[in-house]
Amino acid sequence: MQVSSSFAIRPARRAALSVMAALAVALAGCASPPTHGPSTSNATPELSTQTTHAYHGRFAIRYVDQYGQQRNAYGNFDWQQQGETVTLQLLNPFGQTLAIVTSSPASASLEMPNRQPVTADNVSELMQHTLGFALPIEGxxxxxxxxxxPTSRAKTIVDPAQTSRLKEIDQEGWTIEYLAYADAPATGVKRLDLTRQDPPLDIKLVLDR
Structure with a gap:
């Protein structure tokens, strides 16, 4: 991976880790494992790559840093998606920007307050090097x-209480649990948890839409 910037990546990482480690409480709560039978498919995409989406909500992340220490970070996020380009802004609970990540098929960039942007070919590696964790933006x-x-096979589990909704997706090493959907007349996902075993990473998202 080629990462370019006018400052060294290690100081940026340390600065980011110190900011994120100061946010010390992750959202609690887990769902009981679903019992409805799973299905496996070649993930036919229901979404057009030209779709525009915007999400606003809260995040909590538990990860292991480069020294093997467990860290927690939480705050708010703003997700803007235009086709295959995603801009993700992470904010602390007081509304101050922690990082702005932009991902497109051609490149990725990451900006932090009072620092020059860092660019790379791969958004996951860029976030890992700079923040100490990487969100699965493509998924x-x-x-x-x-x-x-649509990039790989996936196992899906339907919500037994409402078969038009998914309860779980297992794909690319991630388990995505859908814990709540918006109440009518609103639509869409309200809360989801993402977990990965290797390297360990737990992400909790609440969408305010």
Whole structure:
């Protein structure tokens, strides 16, 4: 991976880690494992790559840093998606920007307050090097809409209480649990948890739309 910037990546990482580590409480709560039988498919995309989406909400992340220490970060997020380009803004609970991540098929960039942008070919590696954790942005483009990504096979579990909704997706090493959907007349996902075992990463998202 080629990362370019006018400042060294290690100081940026340390600065980011110090900011994120100061946010010390993750959202609590887990759902009981679903019992409805799973299905496996070649993830046919329901979403057009030209779709525009915007999400606003809260996040909590639990991850292991480069020294093997467990860290927690939480705050608010703003997600803007135009086709295959995603701009994700992470904010602390007081509304101050922690980082702005932009991902497109050609490149990725990450901005932090009072620092020059860092660019790279791969958004996951860029976030990992700079923030200490990487969000699965490519998968989230679909998972936020309760749909498997079209890039690989996925196992899906339907919500037994409402078969038009998914309860779980297992794909690319991630387990995505849909814990709540918006009440009518609103539509869409309200709350979802994402977990990965290796390297360990837990993400909790609440969407305010």
């Amino acid at each position: 989230l483009r679909y998972w936020l809409e309760s749909s498997p990504a």
